Amino acid sequence: MTQNKLKIYQAPLQGFTDFTFRKVFSDEFGGVDKYFIPYLAYGKGREIKKSSVREVFPENNQALPVVPQVLFSDEKELFDLVTLLVDYGYEEINLNLGCPYPMATNKGRGAAWLEKPEALKTTLQQLYSQGFQTNFSVKMRAGMTSNQDAPAIFEVLNGFPFTELIFHPRTASQMYTGKANPQWFAEAASLVKHPMVYNGDLFSETDLQELKTVLPEQDNFMIGRGLLMDPSLPLRLKGETWEPKELQKKMKKFHDQLLEEYSLRLEGGGHILMKMSQFWTYFSQSFENPHKAMKLVKKSSNILKYNAAVVEIFRDL
Numbered sequence: 001m002t003q004n005k006l007k008i009y010q011a012p013l014q015g016f017t018d019f020t021f022r023k024v025f026s027d028e029f030g031g032v033d034k035y036f037i038p039y040l041a042y043g044k045g046r047e048i049k050k051s052s053v054r055e056v057f058p059e060n061n062q063a064l065p066v067v068p069q070v071l072f073s074d075e076k077e078l079f080d081l082v083t084l085l086v087d088y089g090y091e092e093i094n095l096n097l098g099c100p101y102p103m104a105t106n107k108g109r110g111a112a113w114l115e116k117p118e119a120l121k122t123t124l125q126q127l128y129s130q131g132f133q134t135n136f137s138v139k140m141r142a143g144m145t146s147n148q149d150a151p152a153i154f155e156v157l158n159g160f161p162f163t164e165l166i167f168h169p170r171t172a173s174q175m176y177t178g179k180a181n182p183q184w185f186a187e188a189a190s191l192v193k194h195p196m197v198y199n200g201d202l203f204s205e206t207d208l209q210e211l212k213t214v215l216p217e218q219d220n221f222m223i224g225r226g227l228l229m230d231p232s233l234p235l236r237l238k239g240e241t242w243e244p245k246e247l248q249k250k251m252k253k254f255h256d257q258l259l260e261e262y263s264l265r266l267e268g269g270g271h272i273l274m275k276m277s278q279f280w281t282y283f284s285q286s287f288e289n290p291h292k293a294m295k296l297v298k299k300s301s302n303i304l305k306y307n308a309a310v311v312e313i314f315r316d317l
């Protein structure tokens with residue numbers, strides 16, 4: 001039961017929070033107000049990747065409030081992606097101005113825009129002049145190598161009617177090192193006219209309490225890795241509690257459901273094991289001995305052995 005006015009968004013995590021994950025997560029846990037689909041972009045030959053298109057098919061996203069995201073280097077890529085998503089009927093599209101990986105930034109995508117406020121302004125003017133029947137929101141970091149990039153970007157963004165701005169207060173060059181800086185968020189909130197969503201390093205109730213000491217008014221948070229480590233986090237932050245045994249049973253059911261869905265979707269034990277093993281890099285963090293859990297998973301050479309390993313891991317929870 002929700003006991004506070006928190007709004008929680010599921011962050012897009014490419015390779016993890018796909019439509020299968022969203023379905024199982026919302027069936028077994030939920031507590032998320034909006035789900036962001038990992039970015040859609042051109043693949044080879046400046047064509048939209050087929051595997052990414054499947055992620056935004058309306059029939060794969062009917063039951064939940066989802067927002068697709070676009071990663072783009074220029075107007076052509078942006079308009080192509082937005083056109084597809086508008087055709088599919090999406091009412092909000094998120095612009096990725098935060099992806100820190102050189103594979104993206106070297107091509108002028110993601111966080112690379114944070115160093116080009118003038119080019120961004122021109123591109124956004126062009127975008128809004130197309131009259132697309134949809135709303136836009138933005139997800140960004142504080143800068144490429146310095147948070148001094150941000151004020152000029154905020155000034156540009158203030159000139160457009162974005163529905164909200166999701167801000168991860170780290171620079172791209174930090175990747176995931178150090179800590180997200182709530183003070184940077186507070187400064188941003190004083191400059192930005194749009195509603196703002198905090199994103200970064202929210203892993204527990206204690207983290208939320210600490211954030212609230214710096215940002216007492218902030219009620220809207222996006223969670224990425226914390227939700228993968230512990231899918232009960234959004235509901236817990238909203239005030240729900242479980243007996244440890246009950247939660248353990250719920251986690252096991254969540255896992256089993258995820259395995260079942262991927263077994264239907266993926267072909268061959270190898271692919272299924274690889275997928276589940278990726279998830280365990282996060283799941284294992286909520287177990288007392290993450291290293292041991294990961295080792296047991298990695299050592300499983302087939303699904304039978306994997307199932308036995310999972311039973312053993314959950315016995316230790």
Ligand SMILES: Cc1cc2nc3c(=O)[nH]c(=O)nc-3n(C[C@H](O)[C@H](O)[C@H](O)COP(=O)(O)O)c2cc1C
Binds near residue numbers: 202224
């Ligand atoms: C494996 C991985 C994939 C990600 N994919 C995306 C993506 O597609 N789009 C995006 O905006 N951010 C992406 N992110 C960033 C997250 O959405 C989020 O901003 C970041 O993890 C910080 O939030 P957290 O501390 O709650 O995890 C990704 C992060 C990770 C670790």
